[in-house]
Amino acid sequence: MPALPSSLISSLSVAPALTVSETAGGLTTALAGVADPRARRGVRHRLCVVVTAVVCAVVAGYRSYSAIAEWVADAPDETAEALGIAADRRPSEAMIRRLLQALDPDVLTTAISGWLVGRATTSASGVRRAIAVDGKTLRESRTAVAAADHVMAACDQGTGVVLASTDVDGKTNEITPLPAVA
Structure with a gap:
């Protein structure tokens, strides 16, 4: 097996396009155990939907709250719907920021780490690991x-x-x- 290129950008530029279900599949289930810090009244977007969109934006290279909100706002309607976001009602920057600041970072890290570990494939026996x-x-x-x-x-x-x-x-x-x- 050839070594992976050191740049994630070069890896992604030659890789075939993946669907949301292939890349973020199961993340909403992994986030189900994370308690929503918001009051129930007025919640328009489920916690797992917003955090999944944030993870997708961060993986795409968006780092600030405003940049993440821009990614969510500019995502194609098909992508938004696959994430569970209504195409005509997207989360705002203020809502994303307040939600992320209110979440317990250790609980969120544990949930996302567990999801990543579950996505890791094991190599076949007898194959050397690089x-x-x-x-x-x-x-x-x-x-x-x-x-x-x-x-x-x-x-x-x-x-x-x-x-x-x-x-x-x-x-x-x-x-x-x-x-x-x-």
Whole structure:
């Protein structure tokens, strides 16, 4: 099996188009256990629908609340309907922001991580597993008083699942902190 390209963009540009059910299938079920922090009165969009749309927007490269809301607003009607959003009534930026800020991040991380683990395929027995290890500087983590954060992760190239990650001190090569990831 050839190695995956290091750029997600190059991987996606040559990959065939996928439907929403192929890429986000089961996420709404995984999010069913996440408690909705909003009052029941006036809720127009179910929590699992909004968070699924947010996950799709973030995977597409949208990071800020306003950018995520733009993705939701600009998504084709077929995509919105597949996500469970009425084409003529999309979630606003303010609603998305308030909902995400009110959610417990640990519960949301657990739910999405469980969904990702369930999507990981296992390799056939006898097939060697290729694991890529790489260190990265986290974007926008540097402040006026602190240096940028650095992390190192090990990723299964067959499934694309991050197996482990750890914070590392300063910019270093991948060999020194490798035992911490293993």
